[in-house]
Amino acid sequence: MNEWVGFKGTKWQKNIDVQNFIESNYKEYLEDDKFLTGISSKTYKVWNKCKKLLAKEAISGVLDVETFIMSGIDNFEPGYIDRKNEVIVGLQTDEPLKRIVNPYGGYRMVKKSLEAYGYHLDKELEQNFKEFRKTHNDGVFDAYTDEIKKARHNHLITGLPDAYGRGRIIGDYRRLALYGADYLIDQKKQDLHSLTDISDASIIQLREDVKEQIKALELIKKMCLRYGFDVSRPASNAKEAIQWTYFAYLAAVKQNNGAATSIGRNTTFFDIYIERDIEKGILTEEQAQELIDQFVIKLRLVRHLRTPEYNELFAGDPTWVTESIGGMLDNEKSLVTKTSYRILNSLNNIGESAEPNLTVLWSKKLPENFKKFASKMSIKTHTLQFENDDLMSPIYGNDYAISCCVSALKLGHQTQFFGARINFVKVLLYALNGGRDEITGDLVIDGIDELQGEYLDIDEVLKQFDKVLKKTVKIYVDALNIIHYMHDKYAYESSQMAFLNTNLEYLMAFGLAGISIVTDSFSAMQYGHVRVKRDERGLTNAFDIEFDFPRYGNNDDKVDAVAKNLVKRVYRELKKLPLYKNAVPTLSLLTITSNVVYGKHTGATPDGRKSGVPFSPGANPTQGADKNGALASLSSVAKIPYKDCCQDGVSNTFSIIPSALGSDEESRIDNLVKILDGYFNSGAHHLNVNVLDKELLIDAMNNPNKYPNLTIRVSGYAVNFNKLTQEQKEEVISRTFHEQV
Amino acid sequence: MNKFKSGYIHSIETMGLVDGPGIRVVVFMQGCPLRCLFCHNPETWNKQSDMKMTSKEIVDEVRKYRPYIEMGGGVTFSGGEPLFQSEFLLEMLQMCRKAGIHTCIDTSGTGYSKEYLDEILKYTDLVILDIKAIEEESYKNMTGKEMDEFNYFVDKLLKNNNKLWLRQVIVPNINDTKEYILKLKKYIKKFKKVEKIELLPYHTMGKEKYEKLNLKYRLLETPDMDKEECKKLQELLNK
16 A cells, blocks of 8 residues: 555555564664754644633633434544644534533433533434433443442442443544544454354344444544544554544544543654655654644544433543553563654643643653653653553563553453442441441341451451352442443444454453551551441441551551452452453552542441541552651552552652652652663553642642642543642642652 | 661661762761751750660661662761761661661761761761861860871871862851862862762751750851851852
């Protein structure tokens, strides 16, 4: 094909194989950041318009909603921000920041979110939809068991994607650029042709799905034609490669409203096209940066319509347009290119922002220059997260990407079934309360013995804990099996699946919230002599701890081993149960911002935490419990096993004040590089880094107008500080900020 | 069986990024012979604390952080005054040297037992020397002690030719003048292997600790040292 002239390698030309295309063609970049350029005048103009719209949106929460048309790949007129200055085009609807109504996940959610912002769906459209269309949410609740409903209602299992898009799928959007839609359609037709063994319902389902994918690809071609681009053929230059890739992603967020819709791992892929154009003399560095900046602008404008309750769980309107950067090709060569720098440089050119969720895949062997540049940008913008490539690449190869916050998948070959998380603290409290919820008093888990005695006996508690855990895991698995069956049936993401292999590996992503509290509670029972107080219903409502006890977060094996054993125990249970589509279970310690809501709905705990107090985020030690300095805290988290246990990710958020990180910029950068090297060399998985003074956040809490763009890292993503609720802000400020004694 | 020495520790900070090069585990040792006016750690004055550890326990603790400290970092013994427990300190320094851990002492150059001093300096890779004052009278005012011990330490330091970081706290109305900085500049010429000289602006964050400990805070009238002014003095010193 003409579009491929100048590219090396043949394997990728015979079959869909983006990874091989990258391996055969990319140019590693080892030098520093001096080549980078500033903002172009076109980008400046486009971003200026966006800034005004974003400021308007910040006031009302929602700028506009399309109420006459529903979600779909090709349902909207083309939209522009500033047509003559946009070098990358395409919006979800006909206007920037205008949100889509997507009712396929569940109608009630749509209605509630419209009402919250004062909108109404077109009457006829509403009537027709409700009359003729069953939703994912309807299907799920038809099939839910009483146990699941009780567990949900009592906040034992929360955040389940049973009323909104499950997300977590990453289409390999690069495929559209490299191969063009027609080739992909041909391949899918061949796949369909070979699916002839109709003896099993799963094959019938797959045939239907593949046909849906083909239809989606046809619609994508039409959608792009509206913008004046023919994507039936491969992209022929850098601008087209970025444009095509973005279009493929855009189709995903026009059709679906998945909680996290990440974009994959694109910079090295783009770099191949950019390098080819620069060599040909048809692209300058300024233009290359302009393409990347404008691509980033587009990713910053992705929106979904959510209810206020949803925002409580996932604050700040996140979309998790996670882009994975860097990582290693093999033992010697990294995948760092100039475009890895360019995308981070966008933070210089158009300022800090929560999206896209820029994720650096860290390896001890990454080029030193890139390590320094990434650290520099992290210190400057507090918007980057780091994940351990040396831990993930042996499992996922060199072409995986992070979905959502911390969850790796092999691009094109795997997808995830998102499963939110269990309130792990309640598992413990139910063990102390005969299976009853400590707040509502409902019997949620049956067959659990009532504990006797004034003091907690760890062996007795463990016996009941195991029983509660087993039953909770069963309920959790049942719920996710139902959810993903129904999601496939009623809200199938054909536009994303079209960019994945027909035969996929599935990962079912389970999660736990509150690991630090459960760990410390067991430690308190073992070393602290814990006396229980119960209310008139006989439910625990306070605990007296008589002696000091070791806490998770101080690099003390006595208690860190408890955390380790707990997650292993959970994973063991998960592995016992069959999963939808033979998915492989994975487990995360990740809370997003839901740690605040979880705390709110959870009674007092044996570690001394009072009722209603927020959990710490992700795998972080409990706020203030880590008393031996940052390395001790990091070391405790690093002990949580990733491989064959928490492979959905172990999230840690690390805050340090600038003066403790080093006395000047250069030493801060050097020190952060060393911290990351040390942390990841000790086997840890993920780190959010905030280099900030606590006083700055307090000032921002009191004077939001002074800090319109202040972005910070929370568990697994970045968020505009002003978009957090008051409670969430207070929780962030209460976290341990490491400082110099 | 080897019998390890034990000593009093105030605390261990696992991530020190300013007390020596790279990432450092900082061992704050208990006890100090001086009573500096500006001291912000009065809780480390007493000889004893309720944290008694053996040298092996401490070095084992430091070793846990190998992945972080092996890249140009190490351990820093601070305080209090680390030299105040000379024999104990020496044993830890020797053990660290044997384990290949870079060692640093953050000291005022006082409180040592003479018989161990040469050995201590031999096993120390970097000395951070806190200069309190450079003239007899002001030294005594600042620290409550005569200067002889400090001078003796400086002589030893010059003989051993250790790598050095020098520090001087700048306190308003005491030493925040150009004249003093110029004198200081002259004074430190005798040190040959100085890698860094830092002027630290005095701050009042230690005040509350004195109240808690029922101690009298003697610089009640003295404000925080202006950071910008301090920077200017630093520039003058570096010129």
